[in-house]
Amino acid sequence: MFSYEKKLQYPVRIATPNPKLASVIISQYGGPDGELGASLRYLSQRFSMPYPEIQGLLTDIGTEELGHLEMIGAIVHQLTRNLTDEQIRQAGFNAYFVDHTTGVYPTAASGFPFSAAALGVKGDVICDLTEDLAAEQKARVTYDNILRLSDDPDVSNVIRFLREREIVHFQRFGEALRLAKEKMDQKNVYFTNPAFDK
């Protein structure tokens, strides 16, 4: 089960609203490589994963990603507070505004609503962990791109933190893949799928 901690993992305090920046950062809330998809991917892959170390890792990283989802929501919320008429008309934010006002909705920056089609749960040990490695890289690049677009240190500091987490998670999933391979057929890791074959 899950219970709530009334605080963020890392402080988010943004002095200057900037709806245009919010309209690209929202992609890490509900976009194809965002934190919602990340948490659902790992927390869903756990069920068929046969090895305790990797069940633990998927649980712990999936839980951390839920905390990151909350941080991204906080960034978007703070960037869109107290907006002027001129700011809501700004190209880049007006399309989001007409559908959601300043509510935080899981969508990609391109306008596509959150879709589970962007995450994979294949029920195969090597396949799921390889997907996770790719997922961390895709999220890392999205954060690189947000850093290219942000001139606000209050925002960039939080994005840097989240980006670094993707690198650490990539390392841990790589190690998990190594641990899994140790437990599999040493001559041919593709001989069976231990997530299904008993």
Add this chain to the structure above:
Amino acid sequence: MYPRTNSAAPGGCEDASGTLPQCAPLAVPYVPFQQNSPNRYTQQQALASGTLFPGLDLPFRVKGEMRRDLGGPLAELQALEFVLVELALYLDTHPDDAEAFALYQQYADMERQARSAYEAVNGPLTLAAAAQGDSWSAWLKGPWPWHPTEGGNS
């Protein structure tokens, strides 16, 4: 075939490198295993960097460093908890690193004390802690974490 003993014995890798098998089966990807007892930042440096481990601190340098001061009582607690999160992920894949587990226990103690001290001043962080307050309004009282004055630091 898949060595995972990552002792810091002579002949081990540098801190920013990990171990790989000498020979390995084809057609599967490899990430080097982080060695046991890696170098560590302080908890404040760890929170500011996004990792406890200097060897994994690989920033993107599109613009200059703009790291700000994360000071304040909430950031202190967040730093301790961040170390616990980071060590938990490390221990998931390095369950035999006794030194890291001892460190986890040590930080868990520090976090418990810091949490009690923080909650005594700023109100409950969990529903379980809400029972310690005078009334339910202690839980509902803001600012909630997404508010710009989060943690009472305006």
